[in-house]
Amino acid sequence: MEPVAILDVRGRTGIRRPLYVSTTAIMPGYAGQAKTTRAYCRLAQIGENAQMTYRTPQPSKLSKESISHLAEKFSARVGYEAGCDLESLILKLGGKLEYQDFWELEESDSGSITVEPDNSFTVYLANHTSIARDRFTVAHELGHLVLHFLLPKATDPTGDWGLKASRFGTGITETEANQFAASFLMQEKQFREVHERFGCDIVETADYFGVSFSAASVRAAALGFE
Numbered sequence: 344m345e346p347v348a349i350l351d352v353r354g355r356t357g358i359r360r361p362l363y364v365s366t367t368a369i370m371p372g373y374a375g376q377a378k379t380t381r382a383y384c385r386l387a388q389i390g391e392n393a394q395m396t397y398r399t400p401q402p403s404k405l406s407k408e409s410i411s412h413l414a415e416k417f418s419a420r421v422g423y424e425a426g427c428d429l430e431s432l433i434l435k436l437g438g439k440l441e442y443q444d445f446w447e448l449e450e451s452d453s454g455s456i457t458v459e460p461d462n463s464f465t466v467y468l469a470n471h472t473s474i475a476r477d478r479f480t481v482a483h484e485l486g487h488l489v490l491h492f493l494l495p496k497a498t499d500p501t502g503d504w505g506l507k508a509s510r511f512g513t514g515i516t517e518t519e520a521n522q523f524a525a526s527f528l529m530q531e532k533q534f535r536e537v538h539e540r541f542g543c544d545i546v547e548t549a550d551y552f553g554v555s556f557s558a559a560s561v562r563a564a565a566l567g568f569e
């Protein structure tokens with residue numbers, strides 16, 4: 344599957360229109376389905392979105408290398424550079440961040456990210472966590488968005504479903520989202536250069552990429568550094 348096609352799709356969807364969303368705008372190349380979807384959306388408006396469902400993430404079945412490659416392409420596509428602000432990127436992508444106190448997080452069923460069928464999304468963050476940790480969480484949720492929503496949507500463009508990832512998820516989909524996040528925030532080539540430039544100092548490397556010490560350590564170990 345060609346990731347660029349999906350990323351092209353992603354870049355054009357910064358608008359919030361849950362109904363009357365045009366399939367052709369979201370999925371170029373699926374013009375034949377557009378009518379059906381618009382008709383359905385009208386029905387959905389009448390029926391208050393009664394048929395709308397949220398799915399849980401399903402494994403993308405991509406290799407680690409493919410996920411890293413996809414994350415780096417996505418990062419280039421959306422113009423992300425190491426250490427840059429993620430909140431403005433989320434807004435640019437048609438998403439928003441919402442901060443919740445820990446008791447709200449416990450009670451809420453919003454999960455860690457909710458994606459609507461029109462590609463708009465909300466990432467839920469805890470109020471009490473560090474900026475570096477939040478940045479990794481945001482990148483992890485972008486992993487769910489790309490791997491577990493946009494990818495399957497590319498093969499099922501008419502499905503009127505959204506995605507809800509659990510805050511306490513485990514298993515393959517979480518590993519995939521973490522792999523995506525690490526590659527998105529710390530691109531391999533750049534990480535190798537920066538890590539070497541700082542004499543393998545993890546604190547400085549972590550600071551450069553705006554990630555926690557532990558995220559940078561895990562990345563260094565994954566890339567074969569001692």
Ligand SMILES: [Zn+2]
Pocket residue numbers: 455483487508509512516517520
């Ligand atoms: Zn997750």
